[in-house]
Amino acid sequence: MNYLKGVFWEYPQLAEEEYLSQTLEGAHRQKDIELYRWMMRKFLEYGRVVDTLRFFSIDEIAEHLRELRLSPYTREKWQRLVEVYSAS
Helix, strand or coil: CCHHHHCCCCCHHHHCHHHHHHHHHHHHHCCCHHHHHHHHHHHHHHCCHHHHHHHCCHHHHHHHHHHCCCCHHHHHHHHHHHHHHCCC
8 A cells, every 4th residue: 555645645646655755855955945844744744654754854854843834733743753752
């Protein structure tokens, strides 16, 4: 089962892991912060934690969490995960 379809249902090309990885790496490398945060937000809101952590480290999430428009539930969940698992 491809769990990425639950995150990017409206963008089927991003549900392909290789394409998603290339897009994410490109956004990170080119410092396209809007695209990078949009992809992170999609994962935080709709993805499973295990899938999210395959693409974003807990420290990266902590760094951007304050800037993301998230539902209250999602924000609380990820703030708690960051508190418990952050290396910093």
